[in-house]
Amino acid sequence: MNNIINRYKYDLLNIRMPGRYLGGEFGSIYPTGDEILKMGVSFPDLYEIGMSNQALKILYNLFNSVEGVICERVFAPAPDFEEFLRDKELSLFTLESGFPLKKLDILTFTIGYELCLTNLLTMLDVSNIPLKVDDRGEDDPIIIAGGPATTNPVAFGHIVDFVFIGEAEGAFEVLLEDIVTLKKEGKTRNSIYEFIKKQDYIWHKDKKDRVKRVFWREFGLSAQKRTHLPVASITPVQDHGVVEIMRGCPNGCRFCHAGVYYKPFRQKEFEHIVKEVEDLVDICGYRTITLSSLSSGDYNGIHTLVKGLNNRFKSRGVSFSLPSLRVNSVSLPLIEELSEVRKSSLTFALETPKLGWQRGINKEVPKDRIIEILLKAKERGWKLAKFYFMIGLPVAGGEDEVGPIIDLIKELYAATGLRFNVNVGVFIPKPHTTYERSYQFGDELGFLKLKEIKSGLKGKNIKVNFHSPFLSFLEGIFTRGDERVNDLLISAYKKGARLDAWDEYINRDLWREVISEASWDVEDFVTRERSLDDKLPWGNISLLESSAFKCDQLEKSQEEEASSLCTDDCDHNCGVCKKDIKVKYAKIVDNFETTEHKDVVDKSTYKKIVFRFSKNGRAIFVPHLSTMTIIERAFFRSGIEVRFTEGFNPKPKLEFAHPLTMGLSSDYEIFGIEIYNGYDNLDESIKKLNSNLPEGFEIIKAYPMNDIAQGRSHKKLMALYAGADYEIYTLNSPLNSEELKTKIEEFIKDSDVLDDYTLEIIDDNILKVKAMFNNKKWNNCVKMVSEAVGESALTSGYDFKRTRCYAKSKKGTIILFSDMK
Template sequence: MTNITVHKDLSRELLKVSKPARYTGGELGCIYKKDEPLKMAISFPDMYEIGMSNQAIRILYNRYNAVKGIQCERVFAPAQDFEEVLRNKNIPLFTLETGIPLNELDILAFSIGYELTLTNLLNIMDLGQIPIRRADRGPNDPLIIAGGPAATNPEAFSDFVDYVYIGEGEVFINEYAASLTASAGEGKEALAEILRQDPAYWWPGKETKTVRAIYTDFGKGSVLRSNLPIASLTTVQEHGVIEIMRGCPNGCRFCHAGYFYRPFRQKDVHDILDEAEHLVSNCGFRNITLSSLSSGDYKGLLPLVEHLNKVYNSRHISFQLPSLRVNSLNLSLLSEISSVRRSGLTFAVETPDSAGQRGLNKDVSRDKILQLLKEAREKGWKLAKFYFMLGLPVESGDTTESEAIVNFLQELQMGSGIKFNVNAGVFIPKPHTPFERVRQLNDQEGMKEIMTLKDGLKSKNFKFGFHSPYSSFIEGIISRGDKRAGDIIEKAFRRGARFDAWDEYHDRSIWKEVINECDWDVEKEICRERGAEESLPWDSISLRVNSSYFKEEKCKSSESVLSAPCEEDCRKPCGVCNKDIHVKNPDEYTFPDLPPVKEVEQTETHDLGEESVKAVFGFSKKDQAIYLGHLDTAHVFERAFQCSGITLSFTQGFNPKPKIEFAHPLSLGVLGRQEIMGVEMPYKPAMTNDDLIGKINEFLPTGFSVNTVKFYPLQKDKTRKKKTLMGSYAGSEYILTPYSDEQTAILVNDSMLDYFQEKAEELGVKGDYTFKIDEGKLFIQARFHNKKMNNIIKFLREIREADPMDEWIIERTKLLALNEKGRSSDYFNLDSSQS
């Protein structure tokens, strides 16, 4: 069962909103479970494209569904156009897999990766028809659970959630999830009793300190389903992810994530290789990220990337490293990660002054950066990115912080000749770090520093962008505030605040209005420095790092003294490690010798005249697939071919792409019975056509199905322009079915048929369109001799003022092509020279 069958009256409404595939599910790798005793949903409270890029959601989704008796589905924050549809129709927001209304769940769990998603969290609950305040919920409402790295100050949103999980979720699933199923059906209190057994859960009024959960088995095995399901809709981060290390050894004093994930644990090489093969051959990713907080610190990173490139370079697979410290970066590594697609050159400097850097526990030598920039320019790089934080509690030399950044960048740019993209934001002193008590710049102070930066970088060699200081202030309210912050969040939500992490949606006027109405000085309270012995709103949470360690690190920061990185033989314990919890480096690994790459060989004899061939496929598109646009459809097939192990020909150049083409892209919302797609192959696959079709269908999401294939030779004369499928396109045949019996009486009759013919003549396309009525349906054959109006939706809109999608279910049954005699023909009956 899929969710669009639950609300049939949404099928037309979905065609009126942006990117309707956000709400239809059916992706490759979805898990459909039904009638399990415990029904839960997990959510990253942002749009689908963001949520489906979040690795934590996919890890939790697969692990919960692996527990017998648990049915775990997904839900994300709907865009405002779909929110309006749900509210107008009084339909509760539902899950992606089987369309469970959120108010019918047992548990609704949120992973909070960023504080500015809190208004979305409230909106998801409200749209799911769940009271947003805990005090207003009854025994039949679901338990609301939050977790994630941005949930370590639960006081700020304590009025909205029942429980907050602190730490890595694999621990709870392994130790307690099975007990949840045993308590399913006994009510919320029975489920809550299970949660309260785990010391990593926090709840309002808990008398003991909540202690962060640490997954000690990380890195001790490959996790092959951690990238499933695969979004059919293009996401923000369209790549596969291998988490090569959890945590970070460096101990940057401003970095909340570095303390949240202590100690660092590195995955064994053979598990990384297993996951890479899974991502390439079972998930269809061509861009893969070796992910961690500081990937350059992975032990043996360069030989690992070299080996991955040797294995996958010929298949056009690229590997990226998102987090590289300057001291772990070199041109050999850059060259390896840019061997297929050139990777960006990014420097997170934070602050340019050397004493200030030591205060952060970083050492970013400008000489090393300049050397890298010069070498990169010689290798063809023309652009580098730099990130800075303003308002850090460290030295900035004899100039202001922003002036020091300007001088630093101008010196590097003149010395390297590379252009710079520069981004800056206001530093937010996060809880559970050595800087948790320092002050934060307010909006005016932050904007003053940013304007100094902007004015100092007015040159064609610099492109400057910044994160809004006011957004940082709002983030500070949530991450540093006490219980009073909850009232601000709720009032902002009630007045329309949504997607505050998105510049185009963030409405600062709403937040200003709400904050001005408060009976306390919000800016003064949030931005002020906290006293050394002052209690903090997050004191009930322990990330296992000693408070004395934080104090000592703050003192060392003031003195610009570096601390040694974490290591197995720890010289300065922070309190996290013990006999069970400790640093993990990867086991020693010897990479196997690889056979030399051979030229592609013919694997099957055929009579097509040459080795390279074009394969023309017929496929159907229905159900959830009709809500995907053309580019996403092309991406779906690109993945399916890669997963099928079918070798395609690629374009040349900077970013190689498989050679895939479509005869005539289908309009959104139109069903397709026999769509036409073609690919170029270096040789014909050594399998039967039925086996080939079956292999591709195995890796297609719901709604797509290949049904026909025919092979044609490519033209030998390389000087001739190849005839494309689109170039042969001559028209289409359609069946239009009214949505209801009432509409059938209006739309399908002789007078309407005459009307259609008259309008076609008025539009000058009488010779292109032929109409027929049969069994309450309208049959249209469109032969586009003059190419004037070759889009069925556009044509129907011209004929009637109504939206055709409100009146008809439209199905394209066949695409027509011009044959060698200039007549319309089936694409599979063309002369071989026309392919």
């Protein structure tokens, strides 16, 4: 990776967020040189999406736990980085060591949603890997996909070699051990390919036999190891720790694909959840933790769990959230616990407005119960509620859905007075669900109905958003289509389709053109209702539910009859549970609620410490806001308790003297932080912090400030900042140091900032600049140099390093920050 950075540094600085592609994160696993099998794992979207995905981290650590395997991460390139790769004739490379994808033995993709399939094509193509299975040979990696969005593999089965059906933890480790053995025996790609092909949980385009989902029987029986690492350096979309407290769901909502994919539900024991939370806080440095599942409120003893976790971690500013709460599982005590540290919005996935329709989808959400919860939450300071609906559900039977949604929201608003965010999308009949044969709204019809809802709910405190009906239609193509979708995907990709899940990148006209050029009626095939006699493209994939159960559920749906919860002795055998496949409840632990954290820090006194740190190598591509998060988390990992602000959303008392421009290296960055412990032995604290920082960051020194009286304010470091010394290296630039000095002198004279800059030639290739900002006209050294030379200094070959930072003392003299007390 260092070779890539050294060779292409200036080009990389022309790319938006280059740190996405360069790795170096805390907790990364690097090759030792002894590995036999080289793998890549990807969530095929941009870094900030992929690093938000828990499945990716599970797979990364699972694969790397197998002896003889090294697995590195890779994500989809944004268009500017794709252009860079093509221009430089480079292959897309892995984050850890910059290894080209083309040279991997196996490249795996975990696919969470269908709209990332063109990203997968981008990644193959820019790596010079043929797009179709039949065109690949011995010099190409074996492509394996898996994940919940792969249960109709026919639609992309000519693009990936294999599709793994089910939970990877249940079989992939053994599969890799066998492949390592084959590699040791000197077996070729073709031999390994044929071996994978024979596995009964593997689907491929020529497979005729039934493929059954792998079920992982061990979930919840122990704490999952390292599923929280690595920690993203570039801030991801979901920037919090995640503990999977339950896999699967007991509710059996008839539209829900994930509920079928992960049947039966299994709950993780309290003790294992606590261990994973401790890892997220102590090892990763997170202070916002999501207790994740498809329906977290249905976890056995959820209130006891959340209360106990709050008691253990609230003194450290750690908060907990439950993203998926069924209305009937929400209680006032639970709401109070969730707001203990900070309040987020309440979210209600109502799906459909009428009670009869709700029974039809097996998700009853009584209106009176919603109002009761909202009023109680409002009393305790909650101000916002979110609601989710779908239109086009088969339970509506063609009746108007728009009016009932509008009426329900208006009634809830009149009763509570809270602010509402209402989100509406078009229902997509997913494979393997009760509604897999149902009709789907097309783009035009969906848009008209969504527009009516938005118009009908205009109001100051009601905000309506809707998921693009065209994207829902597009998703329907991938999730319901047959093998003809392969060519549709490749055609769209070659015309320029990229990052289709992103509003800023999706090209609807391009897709409409591709669909119109297809030799088959795409919209009719995707949206039409299937009869029971119709053969489904995914017919030879089994998620273990029986056909008889699906038919029974469809009848009940039509009769608006709900089914009971999934239990260990349920009255509606779906065919999944067997002797060795069963639901699993967590045991409620006595006195768990009252257990406090064992290492509670005395918070009666605190001190402000100023730290000097360096930022070099991969770290120069990390922007300032991400740097702040990295520093904050290093303190959490080191067990040094940070003082927080008061209020709705507490923040660490952390400040920087002068944010460093991305692309600069530095040996003298300054931040100050207020801490409750760790100030009595700063040398030891520095050692701890450095062991908990990602590559390229290093704490050099620490300087205690004078004691801060409780309740008194102090002058901010940014206000004390007076200037800095820089070294500008001109070895790769158009001008040598003498020529650059002349240019700068002319510019600062014309700009009337002569007093701010002192220039000194060190040698032909190094110019020292002392930038003392007496006025604010040109107080950014990089911008000043860029103006002086008439082009971007950072991308045209000039290398900057900050070597010192100065402060203004109480007496008005200029001193080094390290001399400040």
